[in-house]
Every structure is written in structure tokens, then in C-alpha cells.
Amino acid sequence: MHDAPRILVVEDEYLIALELDGHLRAAGYRVIGPVPDIDGALKLLKADRPDAAILDVNLAGEWVTPSR
Template identity: 40%
Template sequence: MTNELDGLRVLVVEDEMMVSMLIEDMLTDLGCTIVGPASRLDEALTLARELELDCAVLDVNLGGQPIFPLADLLREKGAPFAFATGYGDAGLRDVDRGAPVLQKPFREADLARVLGELKIKAGV
């Protein structure tokens, strides 16, 4: 059986190592290709500029630094993304409302559903 997410290149941006590892394990189980992961904003911006990716899963807050410059860059590139946060959409800017939000903690099924939506938006 072929998974619809096989080969989907997903940028992972998460500053908590254990959470990042959990997301990576889920992505591997779903057949995705992991880009990164990045735990700092500058690192994530470099990856987004230099590597091919289809979509991204973004922690809203990286060690007190908001992820919004990366969200803006991804929007410019036409790469859809989802936010991963424990705060729902409460911490998002108006321009980011409507982007998928993975409420932490989330399950693999939740991640798969959101990635399916992002894949459609990315047209891959």
C-alpha cells in the first residue's frame, strides 16, 4: 500500500528536542522526508532558503523568539505550513489565522491529516 505522504519534504522547526524527535518519528512512519530539523530561527531561515521543501511544521515560539519571519518567508516561497503550539491560534498574527494549527500534544493521525491538507495546497 502506498502512503499518500510518501516523499513529502517537511521542514521541522521545533526547539524542544524530545518533541522534535517525536515529530521526526511520526514523519518517518508516514513516509515523509525530513528537512532539518531546526531548533533556532536563524537555522530554520537558512534551511528554508537553501533546501527544497514541500511544506513545514513550525513551533510558534522558539526559545522566546516568534517564528513569524519564517512563516513570512515560506508564504513568499509558496510553501504551505502548519503551526504546532500548545496555545491554539491565540498566539498567531491576523495574517496567520487560517493556517492549520496542530494543538500540542498531537497524535500521528492529526499530523497526517494536516500534512494531507498542506500537500494539496503545495500541489505536490
């Protein structure tokens, strides 16, 4: 299981985050998070680098994409 790909989950809706976590773990992935906001995701990224990420594009009104 330690060789399983790591997936960062950033989702502010608790039930959706919980469901994503369960499906990903059942598929054999290691889940980093889930976290509900950008600050939480950035803290996790300092400690561990995921192989991929699933991001809710709108976290409580804040877009995950950089502003211009």
C-alpha cells in the same frame, strides 16, 4: 522515497522534535531538519525547499511570525 513530500521541522524542544521526526518518517515523509531556531531554518531553506513546514510558534521566546 525520493518522491516523498519534504517537511521542514522547526522545534526547539529536543524530545518533541525527535518525536515529530520519527512520526513523519514513519508516515513516509522526508524530514528537513529538525532545527531549533529561525536562523537554522533559514539556512536550510537556502539549500532545500520543503513542500510543507511544521513550526513551533515560540522558539525560546522568539516568535516565528514577522513582527510589525
